[in-house]
Amino acid sequence: MRINLVGFGVIGKGFAKTLIMKRDWLKARYGFEPSVVSISDITGTLVNPDGIDLSATLETVNRTGRIIDCPGATVMQSLDAIRGVDAELMVEVTPTNVKTGEPGLSHMLAAMDVGKHVVTSNKGPLALAYKKLRATAEKKGVQFKFESSAGGAMPLINLANEVLSGDEIISIKGILNGTTNFILTKMTKEGTDFETTLKEAQELGIAETDPSYDISGSDTASKLVILTNAILGREATYSDVSVQGITKITPEAIALAKEEGFVIKLIGEVEDGSLSVAPKLVPENHPLNVDGTLNVASFTTDLAGDVTIVGRGAGAIETNSAILSDILSIYRSGAGR
Amino acid sequence: MRINLVGFGVIGKGFAKTLIMKRDWLKARYGFEPSVVSISDITGTLVNPDGIDLSATLETVNRTGRIIDCPGATVMQSLDAIRGVDAELMVEVTPTNVKTGEPGLSHMLAAMDVGKHVVTSNKGPLALAYKKLRATAEKKGVQFKFESSAGGAMPLINLANEVLSGDEIISIKGILNGTTNFILTKMTKEGTDFETTLKEAQELGIAETDPSYDISGSDTASKLVILTNAILGREATYSDVSVQGITKITPEAIALAKEEGFVIKLIGEVEDGSLSVAPKLVPENHPLNVDGTLNVASFTTDLAGDVTIVGRGAGAIETNSAILSDILSIYRSGAGR
Numbered sequence: 001m002r003i004n005l006v007g008f009g010v011i012g013k014g015f016a017k018t019l020i021m022k023r024d025w026l027k028a029r030y031g032f033e034p035s036v037v038s039i040s041d042i043t044g045t046l047v048n049p050d051g052i053d054l055s056a057t058l059e060t061v062n063r064t065g066r067i068i069d070c071p072g073a074t075v076m077q078s079l080d081a082i083r084g085v086d087a088e089l090m091v092e093v094t095p096t097n098v099k100t101g102e103p104g105l106s107h108m109l110a111a112m113d114v115g116k117h118v119v120t121s122n123k124g125p126l127a128l129a130y131k132k133l134r135a136t137a138e139k140k141g142v143q144f145k146f147e148s149s150a151g152g153a154m155p156l157i158n159l160a161n162e163v164l165s166g167d168e169i170i171s172i173k174g175i176l177n178g179t180t181n182f183i184l185t186k187m188t189k190e191g192t193d194f195e196t197t198l199k200e201a202q203e204l205g206i207a208e209t210d211p212s213y214d215i216s217g218s219d220t221a222s223k224l225v226i227l228t229n230a231i232l233g234r235e236a237t238y239s240d241v242s243v244q245g246i247t248k249i250t251p252e253a254i255a256l257a258k259e260e261g262f263v264i265k266l267i268g269e270v271e272d273g274s275l276s277v278a279p280k281l282v283p284e285n286h287p288l289n290v291d292g293t294l295n296v297a298s299f300t301t302d303l304a305g306d307v308t309i310v311g312r313g314a315g316a317i318e319t320n321s322a323i324l325s326d327i328l329s330i331y332r333s334g335a336g337r
Numbered sequence: 338m339r340i341n342l343v344g345f346g347v348i349g350k351g352f353a354k355t356l357i358m359k360r361d362w363l364k365a366r367y368g369f370e371p372s373v374v375s376i377s378d379i380t381g382t383l384v385n386p387d388g389i390d391l392s393a394t395l396e397t398v399n400r401t402g403r404i405i406d407c408p409g410a411t412v413m414q415s416l417d418a419i420r421g422v423d424a425e426l427m428v429e430v431t432p433t434n435v436k437t438g439e440p441g442l443s444h445m446l447a448a449m450d451v452g453k454h455v456v457t458s459n460k461g462p463l464a465l466a467y468k469k470l471r472a473t474a475e476k477k478g479v480q481f482k483f484e485s486s487a488g489g490a491m492p493l494i495n496l497a498n499e500v501l502s503g504d505e506i507i508s509i510k511g512i513l514n515g516t517t518n519f520i521l522t523k524m525t526k527e528g529t530d531f532e533t534t535l536k537e538a539q540e541l542g543i544a545e546t547d548p549s550y551d552i553s554g555s556d557t558a559s560k561l562v563i564l565t566n567a568i569l570g571r572e573a574t575y576s577d578v579s580v581q582g583i584t585k586i587t588p589e590a591i592a593l594a595k596e597e598g599f600v601i602k603l604i605g606e607v608e609d610g611s612l613s614v615a616p617k618l619v620p621e622n623h624p625l626n627v628d629g630t631l632n633v634a635s636f637t638t639d640l641a642g643d644v645t646i647v648g649r650g651a652g653a654i655e656t657n658s659a660i661l662s663d664i665l666s667i668y669r670s671g672a673g674r
Binding site for chain 2: 018021022025030153154155158159162163164165166167168285287290291294296301302303304305306307308309310311312315317318320321322323324325327328329332
């Protein structure tokens, strides 16, 4: 299987590292020998129809930060690489833009248009234009997989749609953002206020310099839209979600909850067709009460009852666990060979 | 797809109920219209090549307890039904025997021998003769699936092998028995001793009249063997497991653990090739600390880190969630049509 890799930041470099690390294992276990034939970032594209040397490329880009500095790279733009460099599958891991979905949206539509399967971790296009992407993939007869876009290493979509295929999923509820969960956990354990705890999280590199996307609940809302559409078969967009963040949570509210045996968690939830993100009380002994940067999601189903999964919601290698399993699912289905 | 159903106790009847309940949904969602063409229990077999009326059969057997009492049933034995009644797949749900694996083992080998796919919840044959069953399925070119045999409604095997296909599973650790978890949870909350708590669990119908299979750790050990073989590709048997039950846990030990922020749980674990079942200390805030009759399992993986899943480990309908998803997986792979 030949792959166009589009985006070479933290996740894209993690993808290259993962392929290097797992090359022998993938061949031994599945007879799977993927070959990255193009890598594009905003500066240009590196092409090799026989497979790019990933170690050398990582070495250069770790040093200079730009694909264009790799020997043989040209200023070819990503869209031209997608359309012009022969491959069976595109991995799209450019930065998320929740306002326009670009450049990811155009990349995905272009790849589908030329008959390539698409695997992505890019939340923006999915939260904005899922209906169009799904319809285009169907029309062009290609597979479109995005497990890593919601929940990082927690395999939520494939768990619900493949492994729980006999169950009807009735509702979904979860903690889908590790940064806010870290802050709330720390406030609960140490009795500190929101501003102080946010600063500590920033110093630890867990919260971003501009933390608004996480603490406002927007990131959770984007992921909730993706899960709702992929698992419940809806066509929701970001604007359908009622969103409340964690900035108004006080140590007093947390202490009060604790007295009654509850913790406060930022919960994304879809139930009876309505999508919401808000701080909620969770019983201390409930499976949804997970600490630190962990993520968790519970499905309520008709046969199995509640099924809950806990895992790491972020991280370059963790995210690539989901990207790789999407690619393997396409490969093992007989497509893309 | 035509199905031979072998075993018509709690799980077998639950299978019939599930098919009735989900008939329209399965057809609408997957175009899947399974047809049960034979049902065998120890008294005989009911056959209808056009599909048995499941509601009428349930009605009779709920009244008399015997398949032979259904109109048209004969004394045909289960092995003859498996060999002689045309079908693509057998569902084997006779009672588990961990000493001999029978009659399940003979049923499975016979079905494979005549080219039928096998789906089972029967732990005995798997814990005793996995290697032989696996080899026979491969030789005969049939699928062999047994998600429901370990973890009930928690889809552990398919989660690890399908959804986490890009990850190497390094170790498995979990609470795989709801009865013992209920007893330990109650002892922890109420400070009661083991004997008293066991009696209460028996009165509630959660522990069996003869509870030894659960409280000795044997049930957990059987499930651990199944998971080890199916997920880690080993050929372990029951005798490879070091097993210790919960009968010697005292309220004092639980109180001491609690003071240090731990709970005591019966943990089945495979790590570095060694299989063990024993009471272990689990930190209170750890994802493995689930209460009551819930089950939980954690996989440690090379890419995703720890992935933990929580669900109901038993129950007639819950178990059939896993049986149905195994059947759907075979159907959707294109086999058995």
